[in-house]
Amino acid sequence: MNIYSCVDTESDLTDWGIEIPLLYNRPKKITEYLQSQFGKNIVKEIDWALLSKKDLMLVHSCDYIESLFNNTTVDGVMIEIYELQKEDGSYHRFDPRKKVKDFSELFYHQHAEASGVYYCAKNAFLNNTDNFFLSGGMHHAMTDRGRGFCTLNDQVIAIKKLQFEHGLNNAWVIDLDVHKGDGTAECTKDDPTISTLSIHMKNGWPFDETWLPGPWDISSTVDIPIGVHEEDVYLKKLEEGLNELKKITPNPDLVFVADGSDPYEKDELESSKFIKLSKEQMLKRDLLVYRFIKEMNVPQQWVMAGGYGEFSWEIYAQFLERVVKT
């Protein structure tokens, strides 16, 4: 497994007055730990360039992309994506007095994130190798909107661009984040070349729309909802789901993995609390998926997705420590 990072993807949300425990230093802590074990060159900076608007529109609507690049509309869009304002106008996890940067700059970091994911996945696909990118995984972003802290669906953008320019045929997206990969399901619903698996909390996301039908209800190819106190069957159900996906689409040319660490019992996001896997279970989860794809002899592109609070980085570090030399 090769490990790549991109310094432009790292944004400290407190610079925008945002009070969500998505710590910008996760890649740095993972890198420092791995360097202490394997030496300075274990994590490389990805060679990348910003994707064009046309690239982003391979997945997202023209109106949505234009609203992100427009300085008069980007503030409202980012406030919605980060859920910073309630319906009554009051602020939520947001203190505008502490905001020292423009929201257009926050969008720049997400644009860089989607771009880095593409270049890392291109590297994995063209060189038939396994890569982990220390960023990415904005799996709630839908074709016409961002949501749940996710602006651009980096994984689907990368797949579509690789299909368009580099002859990729079928791809899988395996989503291990504790929240359902509803954006990825919506972005790929009419595309038989992209198969998706999401293992997630049965309840808890989305909170406010569960009583309304909508794009968040669109099924993944394989959905694995996990109820409260079902941690003991999590790994068995995940393995069954992987086998089911393989029956449906036996020969992918590239597999994406959204390696959310938020099912971890020490995760600090309130909405992650309905699945609590131990550190050992998290390692078994990651190794199960890694070895399953490895046996299929298909290149893997891993991205970070959600993980909140000061212990999140440890989950990635323990997995990478095990696979970096394989």
Ligand SMILES: [Zn+2]
């Ligand atoms: Zn999540």
